[in-house]
Amino acid sequence: MSRHRPSRSEYSDSSSDNEDDYPSEITPTIEVDTSSLTPLSAQVISKQPFCLGNIGHVAHGKSTIVKAISSVSTVRFQHERVRAITIKLGYANAKIYKCENEVGCPRPGCYRSYRSDKEDSPRCERSGCNSRMKLVRHVSFVDCPGHNILMATMLTGAAVMDAALLLIAGNEPCPQPQTSEHLAAVEIMELDHIIILQNKVDLMEKAQALAHQESISAFVKGTVAESAPIVPVSAQLKHNIDAVNEYIVTRIPIPMRDFVSAPRLIIIRSFDHIEIRPGVMTKDSTGRTHCKPLFSRIVSLHAEANTLQFAVPGGLISVGTSIDPTLCIADRLIGQVLGSVGTLPQIYTELEISLFLLQRLLGVKIADQKQAKVTKLRQTELLLVNIGSACTGGRVLSVNANLARIQLTSPACTKIGEKVTLSRRIEKHWRLVVGRTKFFALDS
Numbered sequence: 001m002s003r004h005r006p007s008r009s010e011y012s013d014s015s016s017d018n019e020d021d022y023p024s025e026i027t028p029t030i031e032v033d034t035s036s037l038t039p040l041s042a043q044v045i046s047k048q049p050f051c052l053g054n055i056g057h058v059a060h061g062k063s064t065i066v067k068a069i070s071s072v073s074t075v076r077f078q079h080e081r082v083r084a085i086t087i088k089l090g091y092a093n094a095k096i097y098k099c100e101n102e103v104g105c106p107r108p109g110c111y112r113s114y115r116s117d118k119e120d121s122p123r124c125e126r127s128g129c130n131s132r133m134k135l136v137r138h139v140s141f142v143d144c145p146g147h148n149i150l151m152a153t154m155l156t157g158a159a160v161m162d163a164a165l166l167l168i169a170g171n172e173p174c175p176q177p178q179t180s181e182h183l184a185a186v187e188i189m190e191l192d193h194i195i196i197l198q199n200k201v202d203l204m205e206k207a208q209a210l211a212h213q214e215s216i217s218a219f220v221k222g223t224v225a226e227s228a229p230i231v232p233v234s235a236q237l238k239h240n241i242d243a244v245n246e247y248i249v250t251r252i253p254i255p256m257r258d259f260v261s262a263p264r265l266i267i268i269r270s271f272d273h274i275e276i277r278p279g280v281m282t283k284d285s286t287g288r289t290h291c292k293p294l295f296s297r298i299v300s301l302h303a304e305a306n307t308l309q310f311a312v313p314g315g316l317i318s319v320g321t322s323i324d325p326t327l328c329i330a331d332r333l334i335g336q337v338l339g340s341v342g343t344l345p346q347i348y349t350e351l352e353i354s355l356f357l358l359q360r361l362l363g364v365k366i367a368d369q370k371q372a373k374v375t376k377l378r379q380t381e382l383l384l385v386n387i388g389s390a391c392t393g394g395r396v397l398s399v400n401a402n403l404a405r406i407q408l409t410s411p412a413c414t415k416i417g418e419k420v421t422l423s424r425r426i427e428k429h430w431r432l433v434v435g436r437t438k439f440f441a442l443d444s
């Protein structure tokens with residue numbers, strides 16, 4: 001049973017808040033029997049999803065498929081609408097149901113998806129059925145930008161994915177640069193549950209679609225997606241969405257969750273409202289960085305439109321706090337970590353990592369179709385480092401065979417063994433150069 005009601009004194013060294021900022025009402029104590037809780041427990045699945053990444057090359061239909069499954073549009077910013085591309089991580093939740101009329105409602109039509117505020121046991125909408133449907137999955141789509149200059153944002157999203165949908169448009173040769181690069185990124189994150197969606201089949205003849213499917217199979221051979229199903233869809237016409245729902249239910253196992261450890265949230269978006277570490281960072285006259293964690297009381301918890309009384313691991317959760325909005329506005333807290341006071345991992349400024357360079361440069365088109373070889377890391381070289389959802393610069397202090405020591409431009413709150421990706425600046429953009437990286441020792 002977990003039970004916790006923080007006292008004001010636990011937050012007394014708040015850097016941004018004073019006592020008056022806290023809401024005056026008493027927070028109710030929530031009692032939860034964590035020993036019997038699973039991701040499929042009614043009170044969990046009804047409110048909280050697990051995270052499904054949407055990855056793939058620019059304009060291959062990632063946002064459109066999210067809309068087709070969830071009925072929620074993830075493109076939410078004016079400048080994204082104007083340029084018709086995803087720039088920030090998008091998100092939308094969906095509930096997937098299966099009709100309980102096993103005989104009269106054949107697959108895959110018995111699988112349906114709706115917005116996440118749908119009741120848990122609605123009637124089947126198939127004409128003449130009228131049976132109840134059972135809520136079988138609740139997913140949170142993390143919609144990644146596919147543009148080649150937004151790889152760092154994609155890597156931030158990859159840090160929270162449990163599995164991924166790889167979108168590949170059928171009307172372009174496979175693979176396109178970010179098809180390869182995104183697949184490599186989720187491989188580094190050790191995601192091994194992937195469903196490939198061959199999109200835009202409405203633009204293709206059947207023979208063309210079959211030949212394209214073969215090119216997809218050849219591309220994923222030897223990768224983590226080798227045995228992934230390839231589902232032909234038209235996201236725009238909502239064609240075959242029931243089959244996608246079925247694959248999400250039958251091919252992606254429910255992620256293992258730890259319901260008893262101290263809570264730790266990775267921040268991937270922050271708005272005006274929310275112990276966050278590293279917190280506020282300042283430099284002294286010698287250039288040394290100091291970090292002052294932020295403390296606040298949680299004033300609300302939501303999973304999209306669902307109000308939560310408690311939050312368990314999984315899916316995207318929005319946490320309302322009383323932190324000074326100017327510290328949270330415009331995603332300023334991306335990459336920081338939120339948890340119970342005193343339980344968060346250390347803050348590090350240097351990493352020692354074991355690494356494997358990618359053999360070939362992914363994510364760029366080379367004129368003669370040959371991919372350039374990735375050259376070794378060089379001492380003093382400046383790289384882009386992604387750890388969890390943190391994204392910062394890193395200078396190579398030393399490299400020795402498969403070991404590198406990297407000094408971070410901004411400190412990161414993380415733990416030993418966390419997955420790290422390193423990208424190098426190539427033709428003005430950051431490209432992934434290191435795969436299967438973990439750091440095993442570091443200086444704080």
Ligand SMILES: Nc1nc2c(ncn2[C@@H]2O[C@H](COP(=O)(O)OP(=O)(O)OP(=O)(O)O)[C@@H](O)[C@H]2O)c(=O)[nH]1
Pocket residue numbers: 056057058059060061062063064065084085086087144145146147167199200201202203233234235236237
């Ligand atoms: N014909 C057809 N067009 C589609 C389909 N799916 C998406 N599109 C169109 O393809 C364009 C790009 O779709 P998006 O969903 O924005 O692509 P995206 O992968 O999310 O794009 P980025 O996030 O910017 O990488 C839009 O004009 C869509 O209407 C489809 O199944 N068929």
